[in-house]
Amino acid sequence: MQLCDDTGEKVPTGWTVTGASFEVEWPKDPQSASLVWSHFGARRFAYNWALAKVKSDMDAKRTDVSYPSTPWTLEALPKRWNQEKNEVAPWWGDNSKEAYASGIADLVRALSNWSSSKHGRRKGRKVGFPKFKSKRKDRNRVRFTTGTMGFEDDHRTIVLPMIGALRSMENTRRIQRHLAKNNARVASNLFLTH
Structure with a gap:
């Protein structure tokens, strides 16, 4: 387990903990592993769906400047997703809503980086659309910010929404002590795979 401050440095005892990272074992149960893969795919699907909407809106705006396109925000794109999800992804309920929100948030961030780069407000190399x-090429990941997240009493199990319990390769006791004393809270989990 690694406890770090917002600069990535290890946190000495007594300091405020702002982040913790745990490596988890890949689920041995095929059904659990399939559920994890499904969440990764749901995030990618939502990202691609939102990008298709943005491109479609941009094309429509080129031919008709009065076309009412959806703003590239974390409010507008998820709202449009919720209006269309039953039609475009009737299986959406098989995964946590966080998987779809995670994909849309990734796209909003990418669009913001592109726009800032295009208009000279972003330092560093140019960012493409x-x-x-x-x-095959996407880095599998999903972020959970709501839902049942936590740790089990064995100090080795992390619980994520819809996915359930995953075994940590590190002991979670230190972070659980902070949680028990109300010195910390579980605000966001990011689950990655290589």
Whole structure:
């Protein structure tokens, strides 16, 4: 387990903990592993769906400047997703809503980086317009910010929404002590795979 401050440095005892990272074992149960893969795919699907909407809106705006396009925000794109999800992804309920929100948030960030780069407000190398994500090249990940997240009493199990319990390769006791004393709270989990 690694406890770090907002600069990434290890936190000495007594300091405020702002982040903790745990490596988890890949689920041995095929059904659990399939559920994790499904969440990764749901994030990628939502990203690609939102990017298709943005491109479609941009094309429509070129031919008709009065076309009412959806703003590239964390409020507008998820709202449009919620209006269309039953039609475009009737299986959406098989995964946590956080998987879809995570994909849309990734696209909003990518669009913001592109726009800032294009207008000279972003330092560093130029950032291109976002591209569609493929299963083969996309880095599998999903972020959970709501739902049942926590740790089990064995100090080795992390619980994520819809996915359930995953075994940590590190002991979670230190962070659980902070949680028990109300010195910390679980605000966001990011689950990654290589």
